[in-house]
Amino acid sequence: MKIQLLQICHGRSGDKGDTANVGIIARKEEFYPIIEKYLTAERVREYFAGMVRGRVERFELPNLWALNFLLHNALGGGGTKSLKNDAQGKTLAAALLRMEIEVPDGVNI
Amino acid sequence: MKSFVRIASGQGFWGDLLTAPKAQVLGGPIDYLVMDYLAEVTMSIMQKQKKKDPKLGYAKDLIPLLKELLPACVERNIRIITNGGGVNPLECSNAVAETARSLRINGLKIGVITGDNILDRIDALGEAGHELKNMETGESLSSVRDRLQSANTYFGAWPIVEALKQGAQVVVTGRTTDTGLTLAPMIHEFEWKADDWNRLAAGTVAGHILECGGQASGGNFSADWKSVRDLAHIGFPIAEAYPDGQIIITKHESLGGMVSLQTVKEQLLYEIGNPREYITPDCIADFTTIRLKQDGADRVRLAEVKGRPATELYKVSMAYADGFTAFGTLTYSWPEALEKARAADEILRIRLKDLGLQFEEIHTEFLGFNSSHGPLSRPVKDPNEVVMRIGVRSRDLAAVERFGKELAPLILTGPPSVTGFAGGRPRPSEVISYWPALIRKEAVKPEVTVRTS
Secondary structure, three states: OEEEHHHHEEEEEEEEOOEEEEEEEEOOHHHHHHHHHHOOHHHHHHHOOOOOOOOEEEEEEHHHOEEEEEEOOOOOOOOOOOOOOOOOOOOHHHHHHOOEEEOOOOOOO | OOOOEEEEEEEOOOOOOOOHHHHHHHOOOOOEEEEOOOOHHHHHHHHHHHHHOOOOOOOOOHHHHHHHHHHHHHHHOOEEEEOOOOOOHHHHHHHHHHHHHHOOOOOOEEEEEEOOEOHHHHHHHHHOOOOOOOOOOOOOHHHOHHHEEEEEEOEOOHHHHHHHHOOOOEEEEOOEOHHHHHHHHHHHHHOOOOOOHHHHHHHHHHHHHHOOHHHHOOOOOOOOHHHOOOHHHEOOOEEEEOOOOOEEEEOOOOOEOOOOHHHHHHHHOOOOOOOOOEEOOOOEEEHHHOEEEEOOOOOEEEEOOEEEOOOOEEEEEEEEEEEEEEEEEEEEEOOOHHHHHHHHHHHHHHHHHHOOOOOOEEEEEEEOOOOOOHHHOOOOOOOOEEEEEEEEEEOOHHHHHHHHOOOOOHHHHOOOOEEOOOOOOOOOEEEEEEEEEEEEHHHOOOEEEEEEO
């Protein structure tokens, strides 16, 4: 079945220069394997196409039921150079949480 | 040795909630108050202030704050640690001493950490073989050398530990890592050794949780923001540290906010890179080893944090002037708000082009529609209003100034039902770009002085 990532995760995002980091955290332990499997760096890169010009890296933190994504060249130059209203990528976690993902039927949300 | 110490976060950035430090001091028991003031852009702003007046260049907010807090801190034996010294910790310490005198607090011991500011030594360091290449792009410093505005080495916890050891009740530093401010009192109180990597990593993780103030105790909380009680009186986080390296993140019961597994996790994931190597001057912390456990209401226990030896390098943060930007906004109302805003953007771009102005970038967003999520934004049907926000960037100051004069004319010469131009013409502001570099630790020596007011 299809659900919105927001239903099973929360998150926070921020900046380091022109790189945004997006932390996505499963709301329950049993949701972590789902996002670990589904939310690949490649999928996230495709999702942010047109917004993120560089590569996407993914790091796993199973101890926190979390994934950390680095989106390179994502903030219009970053810092005081960026012309974006969200120059620090503060809303990018929300953007990713809006993604629709496929989860096995019967997952108890 | 104390059986535990309570270290309270008072400020998460320069501009943070001004009532928070007082709430931390009066709201319940604490041993240390740590205040982080420095973002990268802050250092270059302070450098400019110091250029105009050699007595400035530190977080001026700190002084009225101390005026209010020092008597209670001295009475309760609460020590204050802050990197608000900015690019002028010495003058900052003079102002602190003056404040103590005005409050008739005699014999206040003030620790000052200097030596991080290497702006005046850049050429000499270069001649000695310290290239200070851009650590991200590998570029040579020579490309921005003549535009450098600030250059500061990130020191860690150890210089602060030295000041505490000498009895400092207030420690004022220049560019110290946010995490070092919180780690230092733990090292001092529990006599942790310089190679006790796991405990240093635990204190560093606690520092990361505290460094953004209320963001760990219910602020900006995405999991369930409506469940957070009394954000108006949010209690900033407190690290209750134990000699064995266990740390409990908590807050004063008397204040609002919330400390839960989820609030702490969100802050742990904030602005990190590779979680296996969170590098500070003090150690390398491995965030994938952190075990979290809820330990009562508003108490989260951190345990089993693993660390690795610190590197031989300090990070240096430099800032250089990199052109100018200006921003303007206009509000378009129903009907056809978005179409009108788009048309205004097109008209403005044609006019800028006709003027032959050169911009590195012109960027337009429509607030209420796509400024947060850009091309991922879903279509909106007939919105009540849309704000056009247009920004330009150029090395040519005159071009950026001219752009500022092209916005207001759109009100009478563009699409209808437009408003919201109360702020006057957009003014150019200088772009400050960063130049992160690494330097061998032996090239930069922290200097610790403890003076008595």
